[in-house]
Amino acid sequence: xxxxxxxxxxxxxxxxxxxxxxxxxxxxxxxxxxxxxxxxxxxxxxxxxxxxxxxxxxxxxxxxxxxxxxxxxxxxxxxxxxxxxxxxxxxxxxxxxxxxxxxxxxxxxxxxxxxxxxxxxxxxxxxxxxxxxxxxxxxxxxxxxxxxxxxxxxxxxxxxxxxxxxxxxxxxxxxxxxxxxxxxxxxxxxxxxxxxxxxxxxxxxxxxxxxxxxxxxxxxxxxxxxxxxxxxxxxxxxxxxxxxxxxxxxxxxxxxxxxxxxxxxxxxxxxxxxxxxxxxxxxxxxxxxxxxxxxxxxxxxxxxxxxxxxxxxxxxxxxxxxxxxxxxxxxxxxxxxxxxxxxxxxxxxxxxxxxxxxxxxxxxxxxxx
Ligand SMILES: Nc1ncnc2c1ncn2[C@@H]1O[C@H](COP(=O)(O)OP(=O)(O)OP(=O)(O)O)[C@@H](O)[C@H]1O
Numbered sequence: 001x002x003x004x005x006x007x008x009x010x011x012x013x014x015x016x017x018x019x020x021x022x023x024x025x026x027x028x029x030x031x032x033x034x035x036x037x038x039x040x041x042x043x044x045x046x047x048x049x050x051x052x053x054x055x056x057x058x059x060x061x062x063x064x065x066x067x068x069x070x071x072x073x074x075x076x077x078x079x080x081x082x083x084x085x086x087x088x089x090x091x092x093x094x095x096x097x098x099x100x101x102x103x104x105x106x107x108x109x110x111x112x113x114x115x116x117x118x119x120x121x122x123x124x125x126x127x128x129x130x131x132x133x134x135x136x137x138x139x140x141x142x143x144x145x146x147x148x149x150x151x152x153x154x155x156x157x158x159x160x161x162x163x164x165x166x167x168x169x170x171x172x173x174x175x176x177x178x179x180x181x182x183x184x185x186x187x188x189x190x191x192x193x194x195x196x197x198x199x200x201x202x203x204x205x206x207x208x209x210x211x212x213x214x215x216x217x218x219x220x221x222x223x224x225x226x227x228x229x230x231x232x233x234x235x236x237x238x239x240x241x242x243x244x245x246x247x248x249x250x251x252x253x254x255x256x257x258x259x260x261x262x263x264x265x266x267x268x269x270x271x272x273x274x275x276x277x278x279x280x281x282x283x284x285x286x287x288x289x290x291x292x293x294x295x296x297x298x299x300x301x302x303x304x305x306x307x308x309x310x311x312x313x314x315x316x317x318x319x320x321x322x323x324x325x326x327x328x329x330x331x332x333x334x335x336x337x338x339x340x341x342x343x344x345x346x347x348x349x350x351x352x353x354x355x356x357x358x359x360x361x362x363x364x365x366x367x368x369x
Pocket of ligand 1: 016022040041042047049196
């Protein structure tokens with residue numbers, strides 16, 4: 001375990017009754033002082049991971065370590081971990097100050113220290129001077145900040161945030177994203193943030209775990225995940241992509257659309273079936289003669305910063321283009337892209353599907369030989 005590791009999951013499985021496991025054999029490490037995001041569709045197991053870190057649920061199998069200590073059975077109140085919930089879970093009959101002071105009063109801290117710590121926590125979330133307000137007098141965004149102040153006042157080592165922004169409107173949500181990110185950097189606390197919003201994850205995180213059906217499909221920095229998705233599930237979930245089937249010819253050479261193209265990816269076997277990803281913003285509109293692909297423009301939407309243009313090639317494959325240039329509906333155009341724009345993925349939506357397909361592929365290979 002690295003020096004920086006604060007939390008470690010080792011082959012953790014969580015199963016309720018005889019249902020299929022909601023988490024299956026999950027292993028990962030969380031480093032101190034970073035902003036992590038668990039990203040994935042509803043029901044993939046994000047909250048289950050948070051609940052196990054907080055101590056509200058126990059793993060069925062496997063081990064969870066906090067600061068190198070096995071904590072599978074350590075009660076929630078003995079962990080240096082605090083949670084901010086989606087519904088804030090504030091006490092409506094207490095004012096802002098008392099909501100934030102609650103944990104400190106339970107710890108029987110003296111009055112002067114409580115005053116100092118609560119004032120500091122409120123100023124961290126830009127709510128200085130709001131202590132005497134009732135919760136009912138606070139807006140959604142302000143309540144969210146009270147909930148965060150209540151969590152950080154306990155000086156946890158890890159702060160868990162379960163979709164804390166999902167009840168806010170878009171403008172407030174963006175504002176809170178800045179506040180949270182900035183606060184995490186100032187406090188240096190490890191944040192583990194749960195969301196199903198990929199833009200939020202990309203904007204805020206040092207590291208993202210992309211989850212699907214009780215597994216982590218891929219972990220990495222926002223750039224890694226966006227630029228180098230490992231499979232179709234991740235590519236589809238993070239941003240918009242053109243995903244087409246193809247074949248590896250050799251290192252740095254792929255075939256798709258019946259033609260060969262240079263790329264910068266290698267390391268896969270010649271002839272291996274692959275899928276290639278090209279992001280819509282990496283496709284450039286040009287003349288048919290100059291384009292690497294020839295397509296017909298089908299629809300076009302103005303999105304403010306760019307046009308979102310849907311085109312089809314002769315084989316009926318759709319190509320989505322984000323372009324600052326406008327195209328003419330129904331016209332034939334060329335699409336240009338650089339070798340760096342081609343990202344090669346192993347074929348199949350998920351790792352499991354990939355393994356099944358590879359087995360089938362190897363069987364066919366043996367027959368051919
Ligand atoms: N106490 C429980 N008993 C039985 N099944 C449960 C229990 N808690 C969670 N589950 C199931 O575990 C799965 C994962 O739930 P979890 O809340 O971790 O998902 P999630 O990714 O956080 O989803 P969401 O984004 O909708 O909150 C779901 O299918 C859920 O129904």
